[in-house]
Amino acid sequence: MPYLYETDGAVIYRQSFATIRAEADLARFSPEEEIVAVRMIHASGMVGLERHIEFTPGMARAARAALESGAPILCDARMVSEGITRVRLPADNAVICTLNAEGVVDLAREMGNTRSAAALELWRPHLAGAVVAIGNAPTALFHLLNMLEDPACPRPAAIIGCPVGFIGAAESKAALMAAAPSPALTVRGRLGGSAITVAAINALASRTE
Numbered sequence: 546m547p548y549l550y551e552t553d554g555a556v557i558y559r560q561s562f563a564t565i566r567a568e569a570d571l572a573r574f575s576p577e578e579e580i581v582a583v584r585m586i587h588a589s590g591m592v593g594l595e596r597h598i599e600f601t602p603g604m605a606r607a608a609r610a611a612l613e614s615g616a617p618i619l620c621d622a623r624m625v626s627e628g629i630t631r632v633r634l635p636a637d638n639a640v641i642c643t644l645n646a647e648g649v650v651d652l653a654r655e656m657g658n659t660r661s662a663a664a665l666e667l668w669r670p671h672l673a674g675a676v677v678a679i680g681n682a683p684t685a686l687f688h689l690l691n692m693l694e695d696p697a698c699p700r701p702a703a704i705i706g707c708p709v710g711f712i713g714a715a716e717s718k719a720a721l722m723a724a725a726p727s728p729a730l731t732v733r734g735r736l737g738g739s740a741i742t743v744a745a746i747n748a749l750a751s752r753t754e
């Protein structure tokens with residue numbers, strides 16, 4: 546007896562989003578934010594995630610406008626950069642991950658930091674007006690915040706800072722929302738991760754659900 550299951554991708558998405566909207570408490574989000582929150586919950590399979598999602602005012606609009614005007618997307622990990630659905634991007638935006646670029650291993654050794662943090666030094670020429678997507682590494686988010694302490698460092702248009710884990714994740718995200726050097730989106734606490742971060746980018750990239 547073969548297993549019977551839903552095989553239409555569009556139907557699966559539609560039913561998932563309807564389930565999330567029926568079960569999650571999305572009332573505090575603006576319409577632009579709600580679409581992003583729904584997709585983040587979808588990627589995590591976790592109704593309740595919405596309680597930990599926080600936008601600075603106007604972040605969703607700023608990020609969407611930046612993407613529509615062609616901003617590059619700067620990602621901390623390949624798991625983030627590979628997850629971005631290219632056909633959703635409104636301006637064939639460049640998706641950049643420098644984690645495996647030449648010299649990053651040596652730079653990390655010199656800096657006494659992780660590869661994830663060192664890789665951000667290669668973002669400097671792309672940072673002005675970019676959309677940042679940090680979904681894995683707390684050290685990358687901390688290093689970005691330290692870079693942006695320098696007023697001469699170019700500002701990104703928006704920062705999605707959702708690193709996951711037990712060491713530095715909650716702290717780096719609290720620091721992001723306290724400093725808010727650019728419009729920012731986070732998931733407070735230990736929760737986060739590449740999939741949730743990718744989902745936020747994919748939601749912001751397209752006006753279609």
Ligand SMILES: C/C1=C2N=C(/C=C3N=C(/C(C)=C4\N[C@@](C)([C@@H]5N=C1[C@](C)(CCC(=O)O)[C@H]5CC(=O)O)[C@@](C)(CC(=O)O)[C@@H]4CCC(=O)O)[C@@](C)(CC(=O)O)[C@@H]\3CCC(=O)O)C(C)(C)[C@@H]/2CCC(=O)O
Pocket residue numbers: 621622623624625644658659660661662680681682683684685708709710711712713714737738739740
């Ligand atoms: C301490 C690190 C953490 N990694 C986590 C979770 C996951 N990481 C995966 C993978 C495949 C990668 N993690 C690296 C980014 C690697 N992870 C680290 C570092 C040691 C330090 C980062 C930090 O603390 O800020 C980091 C290496 C570095 O020197 O920067 C990765 C580059 C390691 C590697 O393969 O070389 C790699 C990312 C590859 C890529 O996508 O480009 C996991 C899939 C776990 C696994 O290895 O099986 C998982 C993915 C989670 C996600 O959703 O992204 C934590 C939990 C974030 C942790 C930092 C916090 C902590 O509490 O420990």
